[in-house]
Amino acid sequence: MSATFTWQLPMDSTAAGAARWHVRELASSDIEAVDAELVVTELVTNAWKHGNGSEPITLTVDVRDDSLHIEVCGDASGEPRTVPTTDTEAAGRGLLLIDELTDRWGFERRASQICVWAEVPQR
Secondary structure: OOEEEEEEEOOOOOHHHHHHHHHHHHOOOHHHHHHHHHHHHHHHHHHHHHOOOOOOEEEEEEEOOOEEEEEEEEEOOOOOOOOOOOOOOOOOOHHHHHHHHOOEEEEEEEOOEEEEEEEEEOO
């Protein structure tokens, strides 16, 4: 069985906190909640930091028997970068964290939006 929830988040610094609150309410265990909060924080923060314009960020969570499928969409021109270009660069490490916390993740372009999704396993 599955249930899908969608929220519009503001394109500002409050978006990640709102996203954490939403996934915390849907998680089935404390461990899943912590992992899902870290994942959604990274995805929403990236959408805000790298987004174009002021359109809201869309958070969709599909609650499944074995996982939370999280998708974050926002206007953006680039694609997610998974590795830093230099050893001293901070950017690019967040998606490595997502890779460790999820069963799988990916992204797709939808017109002017980039949608990044991740599956947080139920533990």
